[in-house]
Amino acid sequence: MPDRRTADTALPTGTDVDVVDLLLTQHARIEEQFLLVIGASGQARQRAFDDLVRLLAVHETAEEEVVHPLSRTIADGADGIVDDRLQEERQAKEMLTALIDADVDSDGFETSLLLLRNAVLTHARHEERYEFPQLRAKVPADRLRGLADVVRAAEAAAPTRPHPGAESATANLVAGPVLAAADRARDLVREAARRIES
Amino acid sequence: MFNPLDHKGIPLDQQIRNWRELNVEPIDPEAVDPYTRCRIITMNGIEAEAIMFSHQFARVCPDADVKRHLAYTRFVESQQQRVVNWLLPGLASVLETTLGYEQVAVDLTAWVARHEPDPYLRQAYEFGVLEDFDHLYRYANLYEMVERRKAEKIVDGVTEVMPGRPTVAEFRHPFDNVNDPYDKDAVDPRSKLHALTILSAEQQVMLYYMNTGPQYMEPIARQLYQEISLIEQEHVTHYESLVDPGETWWERLVTHEYNECWLYWSFMEQESDPRIKAVWELHLQMELAQLQHAADLLRVHDGREPEQIVGDTGLPEPLKFEPNKEYLRHLLATQIDLTKLGAGYVREAHERFEQMQERIHGGEKPPSEVVIDAHREVFGDEYRLETEGPHPVESLRATEGPRHA
Numbered sequence: 001m002p003d004r005r006t007a008d009t010a011l012p013t014g015t016d017v018d019v020v021d022l023l024l025t026q027h028a029r030i031e032e033q034f035l036l037v038i039g040a041s042g043q044a045r046q047r048a049f050d051d052l053v054r055l056l057a058v059h060e061t062a063e064e065e066v067v068h069p070l071s072r073t074i075a076d077g078a079d080g081i082v083d084d085r086l087q088e089e090r091q092a093k094e095m096l097t098a099l100i101d102a103d104v105d106s107d108g109f110e111t112s113l114l115l116l117r118n119a120v121l122t123h124a125r126h127e128e129r130y131e132f133p134q135l136r137a138k139v140p141a142d143r144l145r146g147l148a149d150v151v152r153a154a155e156a157a158a159p160t161r162p163h164p165g166a167e168s169a170t171a172n173l174v175a176g177p178v179l180a181a182a183d184r185a186r187d188l189v190r191e192a193a194r195r196i197e198s
Numbered sequence: 199m200f201n202p203l204d205h206k207g208i209p210l211d212q213q214i215r216n217w218r219e220l221n222v223e224p225i226d227p228e229a230v231d232p233y234t235r236c237r238i239i240t241m242n243g244i245e246a247e248a249i250m251f252s253h254q255f256a257r258v259c260p261d262a263d264v265k266r267h268l269a270y271t272r273f274v275e276s277q278q279q280r281v282v283n284w285l286l287p288g289l290a291s292v293l294e295t296t297l298g299y300e301q302v303a304v305d306l307t308a309w310v311a312r313h314e315p316d317p318y319l320r321q322a323y324e325f326g327v328l329e330d331f332d333h334l335y336r337y338a339n340l341y342e343m344v345e346r347r348k349a350e351k352i353v354d355g356v357t358e359v360m361p362g363r364p365t366v367a368e369f370r371h372p373f374d375n376v377n378d379p380y381d382k383d384a385v386d387p388r389s390k391l392h393a394l395t396i397l398s399a400e401q402q403v404m405l406y407y408m409n410t411g412p413q414y415m416e417p418i419a420r421q422l423y424q425e426i427s428l429i430e431q432e433h434v435t436h437y438e439s440l441v442d443p444g445e446t447w448w449e450r451l452v453t454h455e456y457n458e459c460w461l462y463w464s465f466m467e468q469e470s471d472p473r474i475k476a477v478w479e480l481h482l483q484m485e486l487a488q489l490q491h492a493a494d495l496l497r498v499h500d501g502r503e504p505e506q507i508v509g510d511t512g513l514p515e516p517l518k519f520e521p522n523k524e525y526l527r528h529l530l531a532t533q534i535d536l537t538k539l540g541a542g543y544v545r546e547a548h549e550r551f552e553q554m555q556e557r558i559h560g561g562e563k564p565p566s567e568v569v570i571d572a573h574r575e576v577f578g579d580e581y582r583l584e585t586e587g588p589h590p591v592e593s594l595r596a597t598e599g600p601r602h603a
Contacts, residue, residue, distance in 0.1 A: 009346060009347070009348065010342070010346075010577050012346070012576050012577065013576070013577075013578070014575065014576060016576075021346070024345060024346040025346045027346070028345070028346040028347045028348075031228070031347070031351070032351075034228070035228070117228065118226075121228065121289060122289060125288075125289050125291070128291070128345075133415055136415060137415070
């Protein structure tokens, strides 16, 4: 395996690619990026971890702004499932925020990172098993394809730090300097969503 | 060598476990030794066969005392199966477990082929392993299509992923899947253990695919599971027909228990995860007592000693999960174009083979070909993990060059 810093899971291309394809790819990249952080040390680990933070922020923004609100509209009982996912996302963000301030080579870092990985991957599997299949079954395919553009917009905006307390699309946002990038991503995602929907 | 017939193990009446003991912590799918997963999958197949064998035995057994004993041991074996299979994590998807199943089929069968003393039996394993090797490649492509992950996450580079005998060519007339059996009185006892181990593994693969396949929504996934599950059924026929049908039920019970001892002992010797090693050790101690009881039944009902069935020299060398890359490449280079005619192996596409091919494919590409085409369409190439260089068969080399090497 060649040395690399950033997850390189292949991005699906073509006209059939929908929002679920992109979210699955992000899940795969996040899984890979965790391994890269664990396998590195010093500066390399810091850089790999920064990339992980960016991947997670982009991904969760896309899910909070686009996917979970859509899930709420499609099935009885979907609210409960979405609430569970949001709770998981909130916990993961708190763990991540604590990690951002830690020394990547300290003993506690690796232990906390493994806990975070478990939380994030469990969350991702829950979505893949209980949420994504409902989207594919109940949302028209062209709408799911259109929403892929929204996720691409979130990737382009790429915030660098997550902030807990903002996991609801209707949350009252207070933008501090650290949160500015995430908020910019959220604005871009909303704009793209409006454009696609209209 | 360790001789299980010399040991008493944990008394049978102490073998039933409570919920706390059954509630085992699963392996961490992100950090597991791939061969630990393979050992779990193997022992699950072995215990599943133990349960089903015991049910079949009970159905033809007129002796109420024996039936009660079988029911007791079967319950214990069911708990063993639940413990072993529940070591697999809920975090893993069906397809990830499937890749584990195929890795087992490849490296377990390759090891058995390398250690099989009888040339005819060895040929059966060499023939079969190239087909499971191909399934791994097909499922790996499906995995990247459906879950966007790479199979190297599961197989971890110890097993290569590339075409074997193409699945499309694996459909033979059912008559041609029936082999000649070994002679129970003349064959090396190792051969009995090999045949039972591989048929148990393949049987579990068949059951898993035929039951989990329809859980997928993606049409290509549903179709691929349907296709490969039918090949696995061919494989059960292929391997079970190697076993001497003249073995008595008592004799077969002894062979089953002895085989379980061999495998738990082998895996205990090899296990890298101390927590899992403790499970293998506990189960070995349980199997020893089950073997003793089976031996007693053999003495009473068949008037024979267990050594007449499994030999008196103790267990053969431990079965090992280890890379078989070079051996598999040799088989690919020399046996890829084999098929079956009756109980033998031939290279020509004979009439009965051609008829079956026409009938089942109906002039269309099967799902195992469609999945590769679809992967190329989405990703621009196919998924392979060729760690030791290009494919040994020139016509099966990737046309796009190695993305994943």
